[in-house]
Amino acid sequence: MSNQPNQPNRRTILPDARVSPRFAGVATFCRYPRLADVAPENRPLDWAIYGVPYDGGVTYRPGARFAPRAIRDESQYVKPFHIAHNVNVCEKLSLADAGDAPVRPYSPKDNADAVAAFAAGLADPSTKLFAVGGDHSIAYANIRASWERRGKPAGGLSIIHFDSHLDTVDAVWGEKWGHASPFIRAIEDGLINPRRMLSIGVKGPLNTGADLDFAKKHGVTIVTREDLFSGGASGGAATIASFLKSLVHAETYITVDIDVVDPAFAPGTGTPSVGGLSSAELLALLRSLRGVNIAGADVVEVLPDRDHAGITALLAAHVIFEIIALDAVTR
Numbered sequence: 581m582s583n584q585p586n587q588p589n590r591r592t593i594l595p596d597a598r599v600s601p602r603f604a605g606v607a608t609f610c611r612y613p614r615l616a617d618v619a620p621e622n623r624p625l626d627w628a629i630y631g632v633p634y635d636g637g638v639t640y641r642p643g644a645r646f647a648p649r650a651i652r653d654e655s656q657y658v659k660p661f662h663i664a665h666n667v668n669v670c671e672k673l674s675l676a677d678a679g680d681a682p683v684r685p686y687s688p689k690d691n692a693d694a695v696a697a698f699a700a701g702l703a704d705p706s707t708k709l710f711a712v713g714g715d716h717s718i719a720y721a722n723i724r725a726s727w728e729r730r731g732k733p734a735g736g737l738s739i740i741h742f743d744s745h746l747d748t749v750d751a752v753w754g755e756k757w758g759h760a761s762p763f764i765r766a767i768e769d770g771l772i773n774p775r776r777m778l779s780i781g782v783k784g785p786l787n788t789g790a791d792l793d794f795a796k797k798h799g800v801t802i803v804t805r806e807d808l809f810s811g812g813a814s815g816g817a818a819t820i821a822s823f824l825k826s827l828v829h830a831e832t833y834i835t836v837d838i839d840v841v842d843p844a845f846a847p848g849t850g851t852p853s854v855g856g857l858s859s860a861e862l863l864a865l866l867r868s869l870r871g872v873n874i875a876g877a878d879v880v881e882v883l884p885d886r887d888h889a890g891i892t893a894l895l896a897a898h899v900i901f902e903i904i905a906l907d908a909v910t911r
C-alpha cells in the first residue's frame with residue numbers, strides 16, 4: 581500500500597510515531613514539517629499553515645493569542661488518512677508549518693497589514709495559505725494574501741463562512757478592523773464577493789436587527805442552524821447544495837470561527853453562542869464541501885484559557901485536517 585514511507589508519491593514526511601513519539605519534540609501543526617525542513621523535491625509546497633497569535637481585535641474575552649500553541653499541541657494525534665474521502669493527505673500534498681506571523685498587539689489595522697505582508701511572502705507563489713488564529717480579525721489578512729496568490733480574481737473570492745456571527749459590522753467603538761468586521765472590509769476591498777458568500781450557523785441574539793442589514797443588502801446567503809435542520813426546497817441543506825452548485829470551479833475561501841460550534845462541544849472561545857452545531861455536525865458539513873476549489877482557509881477564535889481538556893483546540897486541529905483533506909481529494 582502507498583502509506584509506507586519513502587514511496588515516491590509521499591510528499592509530506594511525518595515523523596514515525598514509533599521512533600519519535602507524538603508527545604516528544606517541538607510541536608508543529610499535525611506534525612507536518614517546519615517550512616525550513618521541506619525537502620527541495622517536495623516543493624512547490626501545496627499548503628503553508630501558520631499561526632497568528634493575535635487577539636487585539638476583540639471586545640469581550642481575550643486570549644485567542646494563545647491558540648496557535650494550544651492547537652499545535654492538540655494536533656499531535658491528527659493522523660493523515662481520511663476515511664470518508666479515502667485519501668492520505670500526506671501522500672497527495674506537500675504540507676508545512678510555517679511558524680507564526682509577526683503580530684502588532686496594539687493595533688488591529690497594523691496587525692492586518694503585518695500578517696498580510698508575512699503571508700504574501702510565504703513559501704512558493706502557488707502555495708495555499710492556512711491561517712490559525714487568533715481572533716477573527718486575522719481572516720482579512722489571510723484572505724487578502726490568498727486573493728493575491730490566486731491571481732486577484734475579478735469580483736473577489738467566493739467564501740464559505742462558518743460562524744455564529746456575520747462579522748460584517750462596520751465598526752465597534754470606532755474600530756473598523758476588529759473581529760466583528762473582517763468581511764465588510766474584505767468586501768469593500770473587492771477581496772471577496774458578497775453574492776458568493778455563504779454564512780452557515782449564524783444565530784442570535786444580536787445587538788439589533790440592523791446587524792443583518794449589510795449582509796441582506798449585499799446578497800450574502802445566510803443559513804442558520806434552524807435552517808440546517810428544516811427540510812425541503814427552502815431548507816438549509818438545499819440552500820447549501822444550491823450555493824455549492826453555483827460555485828462551479830470558483831476560487832473559494834473557507835473560514836471557520838470555532839464559535840459556530842455549541843459551547844457544550846467548544847467551550848474555549850471568546851464569544852460563545854448557545855444552540856450551535858455539534859462537533860460532528862461541523863465535520864459533516866465540511867466533508868459535504870467536497871469538490872470546492874479551495875483558495876485558502878482559516879480557523880479562528882479558540883481561547884485556550886476557557887477550554888476544558890483541550891477539546892476546542894482539538895476540534896480546531898481537526899478542522900485544519902478536514903479542509904486540507906478536501907483539497908487533497910480533488911487532486
Ligand SMILES: [Mn+2]
Pocket residue numbers: 716743744745747759837881
Ligand atoms: Mn467570527
